[in-house]
Structure formats: C-alpha cells, structure tokens
Amino acid sequence: MALLGAQLVITLIMVSVIQKLGSYSFARWLLCSQGLYRYLYPDNHELKALAGVPKDKVKGKKGGKSEPNGKLETFHVPRSLDIQLETAPVTPLDVVHLRFYTEYLWIVDFSLYTSIVYIMSEVYTSIFPLKDEFNLSMVWCFLVVMFSLKILLSLTKQYFTSEESIGERSTCIVAFCIFLLIAMIVLIIDESNLEVGVDPAYDSFYENASKFLENQGLSSVGPASKLILKLSLAVWAAIIGTLFTFPGLRVARMHWDSLKYYGDNKVKALLLNANFAMPFVLVLLWIRPITRHYLTVRVFSGMDKPLMRPEAFDSLRIVLVVATAVLRLGLMPRQLQAYLDMAQRRLDVQKKEAGRITNIDLQKKVASVFYYLCVVALQYICPIVMCLFLTLMYKTLGGYTWTALFYETTEMCAADAAPATPATVDGVEQYQLAWENLKMVFTTEVRRGVLGFSSWWAGCAWFLTAALGLLYQTYFRLS
Template sequence: MVKILFSLTTHYFIVEDGGERSVCVTFGCFFFVKAMVILIVTESYLEFGLESGFSNFSESAMQFLEKQGLESRGPVSKLTFKLFLAVLCSLIGAFLTFPGLRLAQMHLDALNLATEKITQTLLHINFLAPLLMVLLWVKPITKDYIMNPPLGKESVPLMSEDTFDTMRLWIIILLCALRLAMMRSHLQAYLNLAQKCMDQMKKEAGRISTIDLQKMVARVFYYLCVIALQYVAPLVMVLHTTLLLKTLGNYSWGIYPESNSDTAVENNPLPSSLYSESPSVDGKMKVTVVQITMALGSLKNIFTPLLFRGLLSFLTWWIAACLFSTSLFGLFYHQYLTVA
C-alpha cells in the first residue's frame, strides 16, 4: 500500500499547473518537524518502547560483534536512528496528505446525506477513529488511568499490562472494521459530487455542450478508483502494522497471553557426527546448514521482540496521527475556507 500511495503521490508532482506538489512538500516538512518533536518526548507520556528497544538492539548487536572478534560501539547511534525514523515519518505523512484531505470532504458530504442518527454517529466515530488510536499510546490518559484508576485511597488495577496490550490491538482492529463498513457511505458521498457540479452549473450563466457535460460527469466516476485507494490504503497500512506488532512483538489475541518459550539455537549442541575428522560431502553440507542456522539464531537475538514492539507501535501510532492531522486540516479547509 505504501507503493500505491507513492505512485499516486508522484502524479501530483507531474502536474505543472496544480498546487498539489507544494501541498505535499509542505506537509512533508511539517511532519518531519513533528516527528522530531515526538521522538524527544519521554516514555512517561508516549509509551512506545523505542528507547528500551533500541538499547536492547544496540547491546545485542555489540555482543554479536564481540563474538565475531570485532570491536564496535554499536551498529548505529541513537541520533542517526531517530533521524532516519523522522525521514521515514515525513514520507509517510506526505503520502497520507491527500487521503486525509479527501476523507474530510467525503465525511462532510456523507453527513449531509445521512438521515438516521445511528449513521451520523457511526460517521463521527469513524472520523475520530485515528484520534482514538493515538490516545491508546498516551500513557497518562489511557494506561495510567486503567492500571491505577482513582478509586479512593486504594488503587485497584482494572487489568494487567498484558491484557491492556491485547485490548489495544483489539480496539484498533474494531476501528478498522468500522472504517471498512463505512466505506460505501463515503464513496457514495463522493459520487454525488457529479450532481452537485450539475446543480452549480445550472446557476451559472451561459451554455455548455452535452459532450462537456458528459465529460465532467464521467470524470467523477473515473476518479472513483483513486478515491477508493486513498480510502483503503491507510486502513491496510494500520492493519498491517498492527498484525506485525502482534506477531513480531509476541503479543496474544487472548485475554490471558500465552507464555512463549523460545529456545535459542546456540544452546542446542551440534551432533558429534558433524565433527568427524574426515567428513563426507553430506557432512559438510550439514555443517554449513547448522552454521547458517546458528547465524540466523544470532540475528534473532539481535532483532528481539522488544525492538519490534517499540518500532511497530510507533509506526502504528504515527500512521493514525498523520491521518487524523490531515483529515482535521481538510475538515477546516472544506468547511471554512472553500467558497460555497
């Protein structure tokens, strides 16, 4: 989906007359500064686990290099790691600029078309879904309040930390399912732009040919595929990072997480037959396979679940934050700055 968003964004840079290129560059710079500010916030406010994950990664990498007979202070410094992460965040923010702006316009049109209170409530929840995802990692608002709720003098936690992590994953999945369920309403709201354009043309003076009118209506329907991609792509990105967070972070879908007992490969002794004085060809192949397996086991000790938890939690939070920021700006733009 990142590749699809990249392909859609490149078309905005090809167009010479429009201002889409300037919008993408402006939001990219804005999200770069925002990412640098977020990365210096302490873990007591935003609980990603990036600091502990990077420290564990550096220590494991240094131990691995020392076993290989190499002296190193670490594969990469913390400043370089955060700078690279900020550049990645700025690219993600630039790719999600126009999906967020388009979502705001479709949200306003869908609210005007909705007649039932339930549908309007679901549309509001769907629009605020990225904000709810963002608040899940704000420690003073969610985790501290749930783990230590103000219930008098005694603090009785409502759930364990593992249960809270599982609940956070389930909330993201449910919010993504809601956004997928409201996709039809948003696409229908976009298709109604053709009728709005025709009503606007009726108020204008002058004549227009039938062919030009057909082209204008067809242009709306042809662009529907792009609108659907802009609506679905951020949803798939959030789902992808969430599922990766569950798998690589060793989380569980259940309320009571299962205990993972991973056995290191280096603890398993090699068969004595592999160390014969005159090994055969099959023996050499087995030795090579075992050496490769041990190398993969060493890499597994470097890229630990603690690192993946911090990195994927931050990326999931960042995608939701970018989508909400751009959609909030689009809501303000389409409601107050555009000429009716």
C-alpha cells in the same frame, strides 16, 4: 525449521484458492453490488433544449457527433441552467475501464486472502506454538503493506508528472516538511509520555549487536547512533504522512458530505462520526498519561486494583484497530456514494455563477467524478489496510496475544529468551551459535519499536490530514 509444515500448507492452499477464484472478486462486489449509482452527463440534445440554442446556429452534426475534421461540436450554455442529472447503477462493465481499477481489485482481494491466512495461522499457532519456525503469515502481511505503499506512491506520483497539478505538487512538498518536523518532535518526547517503543528498541538493538560483534571477535563501540536511527524513522514517517495527505483530505470531504446527506438518521450519523474519530482514539491509546495510566496504573476510589492489566490493555489496542478497519470497510459504500453525489452538487453550485460554459466543459465536470471512482476507493482503503496489517505484524512479532482481554496468560515470545553461550564450539555448532546471536540483534523490543511506531504514526498522520480537511470544509462552508 520445518520446511513442509502446516504454515506452508496453508500458504499453498491459499495460493490455489486465489488461482481458482480469480473470477470471483470481493472488491468488485463491494463496488458494484452495494447499490451505488452514478450520474449521467446530459447529451448535446438535452443541453440545447434547456438552453434554447437554435440548431441552425450550431456547427457540427446532431447528437454530439464529431465533425468531418474530428472535432466535437461545441456551443455555449448558461451556467445557471437547472439540470437534474439522470442516474444509473454502477456495474462491472462500467468500472472495468476506469483508471487504477486493477490496482483496486488486487489490493482489496489480496488483503482479504491475507486476512484468511493470518486467521488460520493464528488458530494453528494457538494450538501448536511455534518453536524454531518462522510465521509465514508475516510475509503475507508484509506484502500487503508493500502493495499499499506502492499504490499510494503511484497515486502521489501523478501529482509530480502532470503539468496541471502544480498545486497538488506543492501541497505534497509542504506536507513532507511539516510531517518531518512533527515526526522529529514526536521522537524527542520521552517514552514515559509517548509509548512508541523507539528508545527501548534502540537499547535492545545496541546491547545485542554489541554482544554479537564481541562473539565474532570484532571490536566495536556499537552500531549506529540513536540520532541516525531517529532521523531515519522521521524521514519514513514524513513519507507516510505525505502519502496520506490527499487520502486524508478525501476522507474528510466524504465524511462531510455523508453527514449532510445521511445526518437525519441518528444511528448512521453516530457510525459516521465514530468512523472519523476512531483514528484519533487509537492515537490516544499510545499516550501513557492519557490512557495507560488511567486504565492500568491508577486505582480509583472503591476499587482495590486498576481497571485493566497491562497485557489486557495491549490486546485492547490491537482489537480496536481491527474494529476500526471493519467499521471503515462497512461504511465504504456509503462514503463512495457521497463522493459520486458530487456530480450533482457541482451543477448546483454552478447555478449560482454568472456567465456561460461550453457543453464539453460541463460534460467533463460531470463525467470526471465517476472517472476517478477507483482512485477515490484506493485513497479510502489503502491507509486503513496499511494500518491494519502493520498492527497485525506488531501483534505477532511483538509477542502480544488476543486472549489477554479475557484471562491472564503466561506466554512469552521466543525472541525474549537469549540463547545460552557454550564455552567451546566448533563446526556446525559455531555456525548455529552465530545464527542465534544474529537473531538476538533483532529481538522482540526492536520489532515492537519499529512496527509500533510505524502503525501509530500511520494512524496519526491519517487523522491529522483528515482533521485538517474537515476544518477546511467547515471554514469554507461557513465563509
């Protein structure tokens, strides 16, 4: 293995770029330079004027200042007040103090740098194929997946540490149980119907692990049973589904609001609907009777061969995942603006309610929307980032290519070829043989199975929660 090869040079260059361009942030540009505007809550003077509250009946100082004991002045106003909120553009000075702002900057910018490293590595490996060298871009992709998982865990943790999040906490527990059941059902489905690659991965793992133990002089009937493997994958899938529950519901709400505000433009409405439906399309691409059979096996009338080759179909799935990520990133400012518009919608709904509300509660209702902007941005961006880089790892470690869509290729992953076993070995050769046998345990089929199931399930869980959220929004509006 070349320790000072081109891959390490690419990594060192990108680390230097990250240090030099720390003040330039794509995430900040995406949030503050795309025309987003926030709503300003009305101050006490405006509320008094609209509600007709006499100044002599309000305790405290003017302008909403604190009383001598440190308590803000409080008075009641009718809920039916006709309030039109003022707007202001979102600037870096406004968002720098928001919660989870640093996490948002890190995951978006680091994902961008990782994408550049991956593209450069793919170009290099297409010209100079790797032989006994590890692809360092996979380390970058793995780090992005771990960072996304860590951020989603941090967001979900808030529901278990806050005393006011009893409903959210119960929703997470119920979602875990439901997704665990769905994952178990999915793993029971035969590979001839659902192409997740778990069964071929286990068979490859079982065979190579048994050979490795025999070569080391150990007697064994094989590694862990398939039941334990599938149970572990089901728990992993349930955790992903739980972490994607509230991001999926948030995406559904923003999609509903975006269609309501931007539905007059047919092109924008088409893009918004495609943005929402693409995870469902990607999930269908892994169901053999629906997609692979019709595109790569069935020969339609008037044709002498199927529409696509199996290798081209594999490349098509990966390309569509990348296209979905690009589309979601492009529509992100529009979706976030639909979320920010919630401040005015809350007051419009409040007009239909009877009774009175304090000025503090009304101002909190408006201000809390902008306060959670970075949380909403993370809920929108983390799932697609996780799906994207799991798919990139699935492509590279699974031995797939980008060019199979255009012409046939004869490339084969090095892990598919088993090393020759010499008759007698000693010393360094014995160590090298043991290392080669150990690498055989984790063959291409194992990587395809684990990564393929993870990437497919992430898209499935994301779409399921978003679809349930959209159904709830539709039912709530109609009722």
